[in-house]
Amino acid sequence: MNKQDHAEQEERSIPVHLLSGFLGSGKTTLLNRVIDHYRLADVKAAVVMNEIGEVNLDGQVIGGDVPMAEMLSGCICCSMSGDLAVELKKLVDDHRPEVILIEATGAANPMEIIDAVTETSMYERIELRSIVTVVDGPELLARSRRGGRTYKLMQEQIRCATDLVVNKADRLEAEELIEVQQLVRELNAYAPLTVTTRCEADLSMFDAAGGWPAGRSHDGHICGASCAHEHRAVDKAILDASAGKAAHVHDEACGHDHGACRHGHEEEAHSERTEQHLHASHAHVMALTHYLEAAVDSHAFEAFVKGLPDNVYRAKGIVTLKETGSRFLFQFAYRELELIRITPQGDVKDVAVFIGEHFDKQAVLAGLAKV
Ligand SMILES: Nc1nc2c(ncn2[C@@H]2O[C@H](COP(=O)(O)OP(=O)(O)OP(=O)(O)O)[C@@H](O)[C@H]2O)c(=O)[nH]1
Numbered sequence: 001m002n003k004q005d006h007a008e009q010e011e012r013s014i015p016v017h018l019l020s021g022f023l024g025s026g027k028t029t030l031l032n033r034v035i036d037h038y039r040l041a042d043v044k045a046a047v048v049m050n051e052i053g054e055v056n057l058d059g060q061v062i063g064g065d066v067p068m069a070e071m072l073s074g075c076i077c078c079s080m081s082g083d084l085a086v087e088l089k090k091l092v093d094d095h096r097p098e099v100i101l102i103e104a105t106g107a108a109n110p111m112e113i114i115d116a117v118t119e120t121s122m123y124e125r126i127e128l129r130s131i132v133t134v135v136d137g138p139e140l141l142a143r144s145r146r147g148g149r150t151y152k153l154m155q156e157q158i159r160c161a162t163d164l165v166v167n168k169a170d171r172l173e174a175e176e177l178i179e180v181q182q183l184v185r186e187l188n189a190y191a192p193l194t195v196t197t198r199c200e201a202d203l204s205m206f207d208a209a210g211g212w213p214a215g216r217s218h219d220g221h222i223c224g225a226s227c228a229h230e231h232r233a234v235d236k237a238i239l240d241a242s243a244g245k246a247a248h249v250h251d252e253a254c255g256h257d258h259g260a261c262r263h264g265h266e267e268e269a270h271s272e273r274t275e276q277h278l279h280a281s282h283a284h285v286m287a288l289t290h291y292l293e294a295a296v297d298s299h300a301f302e303a304f305v306k307g308l309p310d311n312v313y314r315a316k317g318i319v320t321l322k323e324t325g326s327r328f329l330f331q332f333a334y335r336e337l338e339l340i341r342i343t344p345q346g347d348v349k350d351v352a353v354f355i356g357e358h359f360d361k362q363a364v365l366a367g368l369a370k371v
Contacts, residue, residue: 012125013125013126013127014092014097014098014099014100014124014125014126014127015099015100015126015127015129015208016088016099016100016101016102016117016126016127016128016129017034017099017100017101017102017129017130017131017132017205017206018102018104018110018113018114018117018128018130018131018132019031019101019102019103019104019132019134020104020108020110020113020131020132020133020134020157020160020161021106021133021134021135021136021157021165021167022106022107022135022136022139022140022150022153022154022157023105023106023107023313023314023333023355024106024136024139024313024314024331024333024334025106025134025135025136025139025167025168026134026136026165026167026168026196026198026199027103027104027106027134028103029167029198029199030132030134030165030167030199030201031047031062031101031103032062033199033200033201033203034101034203034206035047035062035063035066035101037203037206038099038206039065043098043099043208044095044096044097044098044099045066045097045098045099045100045101046066046067046068046069046091046095046097046099046100046101047062047066047067047068047069047100047101047102047103048068048069048071048084048087048088048091048100048101048102048103049068049069049070049071049103050071050072050074050084050102050103050104050105050108051070051071051072051105051353064345067091067094067095067097069087069088069090069091071083071084071087084102084113084116084117084120085116085117085120088100088116088117088120088124088126089120089124092124092125092126093124098208099206099208100126101206102117106314106355107153107355108157109153109156109157110131110133110156110157110160110161111156111160114128114131114160130162130163130205130206131160131161131162131163132161132162132163132164132165132205133157133158133160133161133163133164133165133191134165134167134199135154135157135158135164135165135166135167135180135184136167136168136333136334137166137167137168137169137171137172137176137177137180137195138168138171138172138176138334139154139168139334140154140180140183140184141172141176141179141180141183144183150357155187158184158187158188159187159188161188161191162191162205163191163192163194163205164184164188164191164192164193164194165193165194165196165199165201166180166181166184166193166194166195166196167196167197167198167199168197169195169196169197170197170198177195181193181195192205288353288354288355288359288361288364288365289351289352289353290351290352290353290354290365290368291349291350291351292317292319292320292349292350292351292352292368293350295319295320295321295322295325295350296319296320296321296322296371297321297322297323297371298321298322298323300370300371301319301321301330301371302337303371304367304368304370304371305330305332305337306335306337307367308332308354308364308367309356309359309360309363309364311356311357311358311359312354312355312356312359312364313333313334313355313356313357314332314333314354314355314356315330315331315332315352315353315354315355316329316330316331316332316352316353317329317330317350317351317352317353318330318342318344318348318349318350318351319350319352320350326341327341327342327343327344327350328340328341328342329341329342330352352368
């Protein structure tokens with residue numbers, strides 16, 4: 001970076017993009033794509049990863065060149081929202097990134113995270129630019145038929161999005177895909193919506209409002225006046241979302257200046273949040289973290305994971321396979337198991353994390369002891 005670029009960067013607010021979406025919907029998959037997108041454009045990104053469990057497994061697949069703050073054993077939308085402000089400030093002071101990505105836990109209500117980011121903007125030049133909600137298409141459809149608290153949380157995540165990625169299209173029939181899009185549109189009629197498999201989305205929503213400094217090999221768009229308008233609109237959408245409304249893209253009809261707009265909506269947002277006490281929306285989600293002392297038999301392990309009770313809807317971890325001695329990252333989301341061979345850097349232990357609703361921890365541990 002030359003001197004002029006550096007000076008420009010100091011003056012510019014650092015855009016923050018929040019990745020939201022229910023457990024296992026594909027947030028980390030999207031995060032990896034966005035990081036690659038920034039690498040190609042030579043844009044320095046930093047990441048905040050939040051996990052309900054005690055270990056950050058997703059961080060294992062992100063390269064060591066990306067500064068990362070790990071916030072574990074809690075959720076940044078409630079118990080750790082104060083810590084988020086601290087971590088954001090630390091990332092900015094230590095690394096001066098050009099963009100920050102926050103991956104929330106799948107149990108997070110993004111509206112609360114908006115507060116923490118806004119708080120940090122008071123003493124660091126950062127600006128929440130978008131809330132991208134990754135929707136697990138098949139899971140949303142299934143949950144819409146049974147209702148319940150988890151479905152309510154999914155609805156909240158969709159409502160406050162400025163951009164929507166309807167993912168796992170490969171697991172939906174054509175008519176189901178239409179039904180999912182209708183469901184999403186009923187909740188949020190205005191955020192741009194992309195249907196994807198493995199989050200293969202157009203990533204221009206992650207580009208800088210004013211373009212990255214000149215001379216970069218950036219393949220994204222360099223915004224002109226009309227684009228700058230669109231991005232201001234996102235601010236408005238975020239504020240509307242935090243006021244508990246569906247996000248909508250601001251148009252000329254607004255007719256008043258954005259300073260006034262912001263103030264009004266913030267007051268509205270505050271009173272509504274107090275009334276609804278949104279933290280309660282995911283209090284039923286629980287996590288179990290267990291460190292493994294020995295290698296596992298691959299067949300027994302697969303059978304154990306696939307036989308987990310229905311109320312354990314997410315599991316992930318690192319295991320060593322007895323047969324080969326190789327280490328694998330495992331991902332289990334909505335009854336599908338995926339194993340990815342990894343070579344962990346540093347002292348990384350074998351561990352399994354289970355996330356679900358009111359499940360019997362002892363029964364899960366007993367099953368695990370047998371593999
Ligand atoms: N079939 C299918 N699987 C997908 C798709 N996108 C992601 N996955 C898989 O779903 C699992 C969960 O994906 P992640 O990207 O880790 O999801 P996440 O939202 O970060 O999960 P949490 O961190 O637990 O909240 C992984 O095994 C992915 O490979 C998709 O479009 N189709």
